[in-house]
Amino acid sequence: MSPRTRLRQAFTLIELLVVIAIIAILIGLLLPAVQKVREAAARMKCQNNLKQIGLALHGYHDAMNEFPAPRPLNPTNRQAGGYTAYQWNLLPASTESLGGWMVRILPYLEQGNVVNPFSSITSTAQITTVFQTAERTQLNIYLCPSDGRLSQVTNNAFTSYVGVTGNDEVEGSDADNGAFAPYVWSSGRVTPGAKMAKFTDGLSNTLMVGERPPASGLDWGWWPYTDSDTLLGYPNRETYTIGGCSGNELFRADVPSNPRAACHFWSLHTGGGNWLLGDGSVRFFTYSAGATTLIDMSSADRGEVVRE
Numbered sequence: 001m002s003p004r005t006r007l008r009q010a011f012t013l014i015e016l017l018v019v020i021a022i023i024a025i026l027i028g029l030l031l032p033a034v035q036k037v038r039e040a041a042a043r044m045k046c047q048n049n050l051k052q053i054g055l056a057l058h059g060y061h062d063a064m065n066e067f068p069a070p071r072p073l074n075p076t077n078r079q080a081g082g083y084t085a086y087q088w089n090l091l092p093a094s095t096e097s098l099g100g101w102m103v104r105i106l107p108y109l110e111q112g113n114v115v116n117p118f119s120s121i122t123s124t125a126q127i128t129t130v131f132q133t134a135e136r137t138q139l140n141i142y143l144c145p146s147d148g149r150l151s152q153v154t155n156n157a158f159t160s161y162v163g164v165t166g167n168d169e170v171e172g173s174d175a176d177n178g179a180f181a182p183y184v185w186s187s188g189r190v191t192p193g194a195k196m197a198k199f200t201d202g203l204s205n206t207l208m209v210g211e212r213p214p215a216s217g218l219d220w221g222w223w224p225y226t227d228s229d230t231l232l233g234y235p236n237r238e239t240y241t242i243g244g245c246s247g248n249e250l251f252r253a254d255v256p257s258n259p260r261a262a263c264h265f266w267s268l269h270t271g272g273g274n275w276l277l278g279d280g281s282v283r284f285f286t287y288s289a290g291a292t293t294l295i296d297m298s299s300a301d302r303g304e305v306v307r308e
Contacts, residue, residue: 042146043269046211047282049141050161053209054280056108066193068104070163070180071226072097073192080182080192083173084227084241087131093121098131100226101163101180102142109141135224142223146268147213149256159223161276162212162265165233167298172238173227177299179208179278180231199300203278207234207297210251211273215242215262228262234298236264251290265294 061067071081074088075097081088088097095104095115106115114137117130137157143150144160166178175181179194199206212232214221220242222229228241236249242262249264251273267273272286278300285294296304 039146039269042144043274043284046144046146046160046267046269047274047284049144050209050274050276050282051280052109052141053105053161054276054282056105057208058280059108060105061196063108064193066195067179068101069096069193070101070165070182070231071192072099081226084225086225087127089124089127091121091124093118093127093130098127099134099224100230102159102223102230103134106139109139111139111141114139131224135222139223144211144213144268147256149218150214156218157223158214158218158221159230160211160213160221160267161209161230162221162232163209163230164207164298165231166300167234167295167302169233169235169237172233172236172240173231175233177302178233179206179300182227182231194300199278201297201300201303204281205297206278206300207275207294208278209276210234210265211267211269211275212262212265213256213268216257216259220262232265234265234294238263251285251294252287 057067069080071085072088073080073096075090075092075094086099090097095106095118098115098118103115106112114134117133121127121130135157138150139157142157142159142161147160150158150160163180164178165173165180165182166175168177169175173182179199181192181194196203210232212221220228228238232238232249234251236245237247239245239247242260244260245263251265254261254264254266256268265273266287269284272284272289274282274284275294276282277297
């Protein structure tokens with residue numbers, strides 16, 4: 001008796017198209033979920049970067065009895081560098097006399113190897129060369145992973161985070177009441193590193209660092225430098241460095257392609273951005289806080305009542 005034979009039927013074209021359509025719908029439903037998971041992970045990593053920066057700032061304060069100066073200090077008299085200054089061509093060279101505040105905390109971020117060569121400088125002719133080597137070192141701790149542009153650049157080193165100079169800026173780079181108040185022309189302060197005692201408003205009520213992606217042309221937002229690279233007032237009234245700033249820049253949404261986006265704090269996260277507070281905690285503020293709460297929290301010692 002011969003075995004029973006069966007005819008195997010193939011998929012019809014309509015059935016195949018239906019299957020393809022179902023798969024496409026499933027992919028369409030899954031992609032937003034995957035993107036949300038990736039962004040959540042990026043936002044969490046960004047928050048962790050700021051927490052590590054906060055620990056480094058406090059480690060520096062424990063060792064030096066002050067937070068890092070926003071501008072380099074003259075190794076002879078600790079005079080702060082002037083407007084946008086980033087190095088003193090004087091010996092002895094060190095993390096205090098070269099670069100901005102992000103340079104000074106590198107040993108507390110386990111990145112001391114980047115700046116250790118500074119201590120080997122024996123002549124002023126070596127200062128620029130050695131500093132240029134350090135400034136080209138890209139550090140993941142200073143980058144928000146939401147910004148895919150930065151991992152592709154190798155000739156300069158960027159940061160997604162900017163120190164808050166205060167809320168009493170007059171015409172740019174002259175704030176005096178924040179965590180990273182720069183050298184003030186009128187007072188000529190000699191030791192600008194803020195001490196813990198300055199934070200009479202309370203460390204938990206004072207902003208230290210906020211998010212600000214580098215400029216569209218990547219010409220602002222370099223971690224080794226100072227004014228407008230790693231420092232912004234809030235509101236930012238600087239109009240001389242980054243072109244096109246309004247003179248009253250607040251925290252608001254923007255896009256990397258906007259040449260004026262570097263004028264103000266913002267982030268690539270949805271709805272707001274991460275901020276490091278003086279006590280080392282990190283909070284996510286929505287853009288709606290930009291005109292009230294964040295202005296109050298940008299000073300360390302003015303006694304404002306924080307408006308939530």
